[in-house]
Amino acid sequence: MSLPAVRAVRERFRTAEIVALARPWVADLYACERAVDRVMPFECAGGLRDFGAKWKLAERLREEHFDWAILLPNSFEAALIARLAAIPRRVGYARDRRGWLLTDPIQPPEPGDIPRHQRFYYLELLRRSGLLERLPGSTSIRMESSDQAAAAGITRLRDVRLEPPVIGVSPGAAYGNAKRWLPERFAEAARHLARTRGASVALFGSAGERGLCENVAACIGSAAPVHNFAGETSLRQFIEAAAACRVFLTNDSGAMHIASALGVPTVAIFGATDDTATGPAGPLVRVIREPVECSPCLLRECPIDHRCMTSVAASRVVAAADELWRESEQ
Numbered sequence: 096m097s098l099p100a101v102r103a104v105r106e107r108f109r110t111a112e113i114v115a116l117a118r119p120w121v122a123d124l125y126a127c128e129r130a131v132d133r134v135m136p137f138e139c140a141g142g143l144r145d146f147g148a149k150w151k152l153a154e155r156l157r158e159e160h161f162d163w164a165i166l167l168p169n170s171f172e173a174a175l176i177a178r179l180a181a182i183p184r185r186v187g188y189a190r191d192r193r194g195w196l197l198t199d200p201i202q203p204p205e206p207g208d209i210p211r212h213q214r215f216y217y218l219e220l221l222r223r224s225g226l227l228e229r230l231p232g233s234t235s236i237r238m239e240s241s242d243q244a245a246a247a248g249i250t251r252l253r254d255v256r257l258e259p260p261v262i263g264v265s266p267g268a269a270y271g272n273a274k275r276w277l278p279e280r281f282a283e284a285a286r287h288l289a290r291t292r293g294a295s296v297a298l299f300g301s302a303g304e305r306g307l308c309e310n311v312a313a314c315i316g317s318a319a320p321v322h323n324f325a326g327e328t329s330l331r332q333f334i335e336a337a338a339a340c341r342v343f344l345t346n347d348s349g350a351m352h353i354a355s356a357l358g359v360p361t362v363a364i365f366g367a368t369d370d371t372a373t374g375p376a377g378p379l380v381r382v383i384r385e386p387v388e389c390s391p392c393l394l395r396e397c398p399i400d401h402r403c404m405t406s407v408a409a410s411r412v413v414a415a416a417d418e419l420w421r422e423s424e425q
Contacts, residue, residue: 096352096376097167098128098236100217104165105130107226114161123330124353129239142172153179165226166197167217186224199224211371236376238356241338245357248339251332255322257295262288262416263340263359264296265350266311267304267325271395273367274346276404278307282314283409284344288416289319297340299333299350302326342416347373355380360419362412366403367392379423381415383407 115125139148164177166187174196189200221227266281268274298308305325343354355361355377365384369391385406
């Protein structure tokens, strides 16, 4: 969701060197982005812990003689590191009591000031700081080089005996169980699509979600060739494999954003979270949600009966995936 802002910075500073300071688990995302010249790893512990490592990182940044630090995170630590690095211009929202660390503390937008989606929050920071004249009108987010990624991904999928077309499934979600659709329904939807489309199934997730993906694979059974990639891929390898999928079924997750930004037809099941703020913004997406009175609650765990997810039938997801499949063939 930060990519439109990163590209806007490139448009504003066409001849500058742009470096992304990124956590290791998202570094590959920026490494694939042409607007970014270089990625520096940010490997310190979060918050105010591990101050020695943060001091060393600030020293490294100081040696680079950067002119600007544009801080997309709202955290105090991001502003502190930029200040310790003596970067002359430090732009960021004045949140988390960090305004005094910034040369350009920007007042955050009030509800209703900008479109709700998170990508506009990052773009508005640039507009309010004078780096962007107006918010762009584009409604979608696209990752670059998706064709090259897909070619590498097909090879990776074939290495584990998955022949195209491949249905990608990401049944996990890092924020909490309240965001997760039932694994047996992911399996039901994938099984039905695999049978009708002659497809195989690739399951994706973190190492901690491997057991969850194994449960989905067990429910699919012999209906289709299946491989569990959970815990087996780096972010770059996931990007390549996801780009090679014909359709992608997912909860609200990072995998959802990447698949949709790659232009892969993506069906996202939402319940506890708000798709108008953090939904997929790619060109071929469908959001499935059940309008229940308590959703979106933004809770990690459901305190009642998880009705926002249990009310979503597999048939709705299959119908949306079939519709996207046909639409992408036109």
